[in-house]
Amino acid sequence: MVHLSSIAPERWEPALLALAALGFDSVDIPLIWAEHALQTAELDFDSPRLSLKAMASAARAAKLPVRLRLGPRPVQHLEARGLPSWIVKDEGCLARNVRRGAMIEPQGLAIYPHPSLFSQQYRACVSAWIRGASLAIRQAFRPDELLAVVVGDGTTPFMRGDWISQDHRAPESERGAPEAKTLGGYLVDLATTARSVLGSEYSVELSTTSESDSSVFAALGETFSLHYCSPFSSAGARALWSSVHASTARAKLGAHVDVQCGSPVWGRPLRNRDAVETARCVLAAGAQSITVTMACAGAGWIGGLLDEHGVVRSACKRWHDLFGDVENVLPANRPEIAHPGARLEGLGFAPLARGWLARYDLLAHPEEAALASDSLVRSTEGYPLLQRAVGSGVLVQNDTDRVMQVSDSEGHWRAPREPLEPGKFCILQAK
Amino acid sequence: MIEVSAFDSRSWHRLITLIAPGMASRAPHESQRRAESRGGLLLLAFEGDEILHAIHSHRGAVTLGAWNGPLGLEKLASDEQSAFVIAISHGALGNLLDRWGARIDPTASRAEAWLLLLEAIREDIEAKKLHVWPALLGESLPRPTEAVLSAVANLVLPRDRSAFVALTHPDGSLDTFAALVRSRDDSLQLLGPECLYSAIPGASLRGQLSASKIGSWLRQAHAPPHWGLMASYELVHGLLRAGEDGAWARSIAAGEVVVEPMPPFVRAAVGTSAVRGAFSTARVMTGGIFERFSPWIESAIQRAGALSTLESLLGFDPTAFIGTILRRSSDSPATDDLDD
Structure with a gap:
């Protein structure tokens, strides 16, 4: 993910070219509502720093397809997470606590109020933003240049996980069906608005958190590709694995996981080595793709693969190595995926050898319910078909009916001795 | 706001962990080693004589026995090998945030907003709804004013x-x-x-x-x-x-x-x-x-x-x-x- 408007427009193309050279195979660009609607609701997509056409041109030059994130709060590190100041100052848009005061969210030394999903005024403003942005996107990007438009807030509020249920804005002053006043209803509203403008040629995806209500997102996962924000690296391998696995199980059309690189100014600092290890673990747990947030430093983000001027930092080497590891394992029976690259679009396999799993302490406790409802690591014992195919070894499976891979007890990838049931198993072999 | 620039991840990590080692970045597979190490913060919620929830910054959720009041915090810290303990009466944290949110004037300065939080915390400490072990600052310490903070900023x-x-x-x-x-x-x-x-x-x-x-x-x-x-x-x-x-x-x-x-x-x-x-x-x-x-x-x-x-x-x-x-x-x- 590159917050392009935070760097000088003349650096956009070199920055995206540098990312492409590192192995990234697409770019996520967040469009920040507060930047495009600085003073009023009137939207600006033409100024040099905000020009969608220039963004499209830079991505085209780097041969990177684009995902655009519309939020309305797509990132965690910007003031009010990207909401315009005129929204956070408007009493009619804000959530209320039990004492009728503001529901506040500290961001470093600054404090911002939460918007209220119960406020029709807020919902109308958000709809206008999504509609206006979608219209501008249609004019700037061809359908084949755009992987998807992503709507929804992908990050968890700092202090109140369940801020929607704690919002005491008086419901009697608002209209609308009760089910619309939930996060799920809100997300569907956003997606419907975007789809109504973009039409069927463009794909719309949802961004949310893995902690959100699973029943709601299981339903959404039937219709949309879902983007999740991965838990922080210090949560541990088990928590990461469990969270990502639950997310992938829910998202029938694909789960994409955001992996942090660097940190917000007021957040816990993250070393590159730990960010890369997190990405490895997330891929192993079955994420369809990863998005590295934020690839570019600036505007309140520390670290990043690129500095504030869009120049590559030396730490990129670790990410390049990860992409190399991933490319060394290609699916034997899925020739359509020639170069998964950094993004692993549509791949859905786990490039982890047994040694890596042992390192994450996952091999020792395969039966733990915390990992997932279906076990992730099994011996081939009890799987005669697999045993015939690969001999004794370790089987790593992402989902019982989706994708599998096999490595031997030394951690080397093995080719199957005979074809497996097509459509059910996907055995990976060393390139 | 402070505008921060020209730090790579490493230099920022080195700087922050110099004064806040608990914020150190860790790889996912290091969580077990972290869980076994001494120190960290134990945060617990109590109601009556029961500890309802407890979270250790190294080990995640932990199960604790009875709530023996603030005098039992040192023993809890010793048993759980934690360096700091914060005990909050059940519901007090939400109440604290609600009070804070209700008092904040959107037009007031950031310093004033944070001083209001400090005031709300002090009220909870005085009402015995919030206990901190060890007491690092004396209870008699006056709440700083905006003028004091400004004088400190001008001095530094x-x-x-x-x-x-x-x-x-x-x-x-x-x-x-x-x-x-x-x-x-x-x-x-x-x-x-x-x-x-x-x-x-x-x-x-x-x-x-x-x-x-x-x-x-x-x-x-x-x-x-x-x-x-x-x-x-x-x-x-x-x-x-x-x-x-x-x-x-x-x-x-x-x-x-x-x-x-x-x-x-x-x-x-x-x-x-x-x-x-x-x-x-x-x-x-x-x-x-x-x-x-x-x-x-x-x-x-x-x-x-x-x-x-x-x-x-x-x-x-x-x-x-x-x-x-x-x-x-x-x-x-x-x-x-x-x-x-």
Whole structure:
């Protein structure tokens, strides 16, 4: 993910070219509502720093397809997470606590109020933003240049996980069906608005958190590709694995996981080595793709693969190595995926050898319910078909009916001795 | 807001974990080792004589027995091997946030908003809904006002001035760096080492950087330096944790820590610390003779430093406070590569 408007427009193309050279195979660009609607609701997509056409041109030059994130709060590190100041100052848009005061969210030394999903005024403003942005996107990007438009807030509020249920804005002053006043209803509203403008040629995806209500997102996962924000690296391998696995199980059309690189100014600092290890673990747990947030430093983000001027930092080497590891394992029976690259679009396999799993302490406790409802690591014992195919070894499976891979007890990838049931198993072999 | 730039992940991590080791970044597979280590924060919610929930910063959720009141916190800390304990009455945290949110005036300053939070926390402590162990600050400490915070800011870094910290590897090359620039309009800019590399030729090389070179660059490019500190990372790491009076003064006198320029508030603090250190040494060497005079001498030391030190403004010594926390805190990971 590159917050392009935070760097000088003349650096956009070199920055995206540098990312492409590192192995990234697409770019996520967040469009920040507060930047495009600085003073009023009137939207600006033409100024040099905000020009969608220039963004499209830079991505085209780097041969990177684009995902655009519309939020309305797509990132965690910007003031009010990207909401315009005129929204956070408007009493009619804000959530209320039990004492009728503001529901506040500290961001470093600054404090911002939460918007209220119960406020029709807020919902109308958000709809206008999504509609206006979608219209501008249609004019700037061809359908084949755009992987998807992503709507929804992908990050968890700092202090109140369940801020929607704690919002005491008086419901009697608002209209609308009760089910619309939930996060799920809100997300569907956003997606419907975007789809109504973009039409069927463009794909719309949802961004949310893995902690959100699973029943709601299981339903959404039937219709949309879902983007999740991965838990922080210090949560541990088990928590990461469990969270990502639950997310992938829910998202029938694909789960994409955001992996942090660097940190917000007021957040816990993250070393590159730990960010890369997190990405490895997330891929192993079955994420369809990863998005590295934020690839570019600036505007309140520390670290990043690129500095504030869009120049590559030396730490990129670790990410390049990860992409190399991933490319060394290609699916034997899925020739359509020639170069998964950094993004692993549509791949859905786990490039982890047994040694890596042992390192994450996952091999020792395969039966733990915390990992997932279906076990992730099994011996081939009890799987005669697999045993015939690969001999004794370790089987790593992402989902019982989706994708599998096999490595031997030394951690080397093995080719199957005979074809497996097509459509059910996907055995990976060393390139 | 503070505008932060020119830090890579590694230099930022080194800087933050120097004073907040608990914030250290860890890889996913290191969580087990972390869980087994001593220290950390135990946060618990109680109701009646029951502990409803408890979370340990190293181990996640933990199950604890009965709530024995604030006097039982030390034993809980010992049993759970935690360095700090915060106990909150069930529902008090939500209540605290609600009270805070209800009191905030959106047009008021940020400082006022945070002082309101401090006030709300103090109310909960007085109402015995919130207990902190150990008590790092005296309960009688007055709530600072905006005027006090402003005076502290002006003492540490006046408008249109800059300050910097440059920390080096044992071989003398730059480990991490931060310069804080306060503009005339009161905005703050925090600059990292990447701006040094482009501004001072050879800045990344061993022995090529000095406090005076950094000061000259800051004066030309941003604002005149009000103070600057240059020393080895390891030495500063040790000094911050040293509970010993006069340790900073000795290192400055020995030239191991370069403070250039040295503003009056640093000179006063270092002088007070040096006198305290000398007094402690003399007390040990002379047996009980000094004990008779110690209250008078302590009072004289405090008066000498009272005019211009942070301690006199805030009512407590912030370096001693940070030192107390750091001595109790676990340390950050030792591994450090340039690619981190």
